[in-house]
Amino acid sequence: MKDQLLTVIGGGASGLIAAGCAVMQYRQNFSRGNNIKVQILEKxxxxxxxxxxxxxxxxNLSNTAPLDDFIEHFRPNPKFLYPAFNNFFSGELIEFLNQQKVKVKVERGGRIFPQSDSALQVARTLIDWNRxxxxxxxxxxxxxxxxxxxxNLYPFKIMVKQKKSIYLSSAVIISTGGITYPLxxxxxxGYKWAQQLGHRLINPLPDLVGLYIDPQLNWDFQGSVSLKNVMITLSLEKDIQHREFGEAQLSKNLFEGPVVLKLSRFAVQALQRKQQVYLYLDLKPALSEKQLDRRLIKEFNQQGSKSAVKILKCLIPLKLVDSCLSQTGVPKHLKGGQLTSIHRKKICQWIKYNRFKVKTCQTPDRAIITAGGVHTDDINPKTMMSKIIPGLFFSGEIIDYAxxxxxFNLQAxxxxxxxxxxxxxxYLNSI
Ligand SMILES: Cc1cc2nc3c(=O)[nH]c(=O)nc-3n(C[C@H](O)[C@H](O)[C@H](O)COP(=O)(O)OP(=O)(O)OC[C@H]3O[C@@H](n4cnc5c(N)ncnc54)[C@H](O)[C@@H]3O)c2cc1C
Structure with a gap:
């Protein structure tokens, strides 16, 4: 019987689950074999x-989407994740959390949250479970x-910075996450060690991130504007377009919110390639240009004695009305009945086709996840073990998935x- 040490580097979402699961697996199936201890090294x-x-x-712990739909939300190689999800998916996660007395609830879009609405409760639960x-x-x-x-009996030498000490380990799981929110x-x-040990790395880039636009000189509002039910089209070179519908936030020079996060990866990649990137904002995507024009005619006729400002604030966010009028050259003091077909056309165009040049994306300290990471071809999807170094495993965001x-990201x-x-x-029991 050998004494073995499994070291999990990184006590985040993935490392905490990995370490606890390792002990459970050991106790349930292998406790008569080698004597295995599990430790987490957390920075x-x-x-x-x-x-x-x-x-x-x-x-937002996970999502109720069935596996085949769930996996559609991943890139660049979703198939890699099938075995991991087949082992432990949303149902197993909910059951596991229930056992730890964390009840969950499902919200819009199948998003699963703890009933307590407390991410700290989830983190505390995983830490207590490990202890x-x-x-x-x-x-x-x-x-x-x-x-x-x-x-070597302990083939892994792990050097710790502050303590200048070395841990000798029989197996290692690297769960050090990505590059975002470094605080x-x-x-x-972990990327550096993976590369030094012979693994290929896909350039890690911020993903799910806000986009900075060229400041629009005559956009005239304070703070930020919440945009609901809008369509944003990201336009790249060679007429490539990506389009999303939903909510966004706009401040003077920054676009954020769910729609922008979804589009951000295309923008980040294009900016890396030094391509021009534009965002087109459609504030009334449910109406065609013709339908919007008819709506404007109706509003201007019915509310002929009201000011343009009062009429427009029923159609677009109030904070944008001044910008709309100044950019289209429509005098603020005009009444509905005084607006001409030329005014109408300009307003219509403004509501449906506002264009913004994307300058850059937010830095990694503001991005939700990292795209890129350890190449999935260098990891066995059925075990998460490196195909290059036996006994070395990877888990979580360090792997090239997004x-x-x-x-979806936490479940992965x-x-x-x-x-x-x-x-x-x-593995440790097989050697
Ligand atoms: C603001 C924000 C909100 C998010 N909300 C959601 C959400 O609601 N739902 C969702 O699905 N996803 C969400 N995500 C993404 C999700 O948090 C990550 O995908 C997930 O945490 C990745 O888990 P991980 O364990 O791989 O990495 P991490 O959680 O990043 O953990 C890595 C750990 O490794 C440690 N570490 C790093 N380097 C070393 C080292 N040299 N030595 C020792 N330890 C080290 C770190 O300190 C850290 O504890 C959010 C992300 C952010 C930033």
Whole structure:
């Protein structure tokens, strides 16, 4: 019987699930075999800092979409995630959380949240679960390097920065996340080790991120404007267009909100290629230009004695009315009955076709996720073990996957963590 140590680097959503699952797997199936201890090395003073701020503090845990629809929300290689989801999907996650006394609820779009609306509760629950299982959680341990020596009883040498100490491990799960929100601890450290150990890396880029536009000189409003039921079209070179419908927020030079987040990855990639990127904002996508024109005729006739401002504020957000009038050259003081067909045409065009040049995206410290990461061709999808280094596993956002908002990213972190935890124990018992 050998003494073995499994080290999970990173105590985020994925690492916490991986470590706990490893202990459960060991206790349930292998406790008569080798003597395996599990530890987490976490850089920050506390594990699960990012998990604790997810979903605006409410934690959108997962989504009720059936697997085939769920997987459609992932890129660039969704098939890679099938085995992880088949092992531990939304149903298993809900059951697991129920066992830990965390009840969940389902909201619009199938989004699953804890009933408490508390991301901190979810983070605390995972930490307590690990502690109860006897996982050694070492906080304030920023790993500096991971080395591997073939044919060694403890082939992994893990160097910790502050303490200048070395942990010798039999197997390692790297769950260090991506490059976004570095204040929560994820600053892309794991990518370097993965590359040094021979894995290919897809350039990590911010994803689900706001877009800065060239300031519109004559846009005239304070703070930000909430845009509901709008259509935004992202236009790239060679007439490539991507279109989304829903909600967005606009401040002087920044577009944010669900619609923009969905489009952001195309913009980020195009900007990387130094291409021109434009956003077209349609404030009334449910009406064609003709229908909108008819609506304007009706409003202007019926409310002939009211000012243009009063009439327009029923059609577009009040904060945008001044900009609309100044940019179309329609005098503010004109009454509905005084507006001409030329005024109408200009207003119609403004409502349906406002164009903005995208300058850049927000920096990684404001992005929700990282696209890119360790190449999925270098990881076995059935185990999450590296195809290059035996005993080395990856889980969570460090892997080259990215998904839409809606609970998909956390479920992927949980599912890949669960599979990596389970397979790492199976591996240790096989050697
Ligand atoms: C503001 C915000 C809100 C979000 N909301 C949602 C949501 O509601 N639903 C959803 O599905 N997704 C959401 N996401 C995305 C989701 O949080 C991530 O996809 C998920 O946390 C990834 O989990 P992970 O464990 O792979 O990485 P992380 O959660 O980033 O964890 C990585 C851990 O590794 C540690 N670490 C890093 N480097 C080292 C090192 N050198 N040594 C030791 N430890 C290290 C870090 O400190 C961290 O604890 C949100 C993200 C953000 C930023």
């Amino acid at each position: 920050m003073h506390k594990p699960g800092l990012k998990l604790g701020i997810t979903g605006k503090g409410r934690c 109860k299982l006897g996982v050694d959680i070492n906080t304030g341990n920023a790993v500096q390097s991971v080395k591997w020596e073939k044919n 929560t601890g994820s600053s892309g450290d 998904a839409d908002t809606g609970g 972190a949980f599912s890949t963590g669960w599979l990596a935890g389970k397979s790492s124990i199976e």
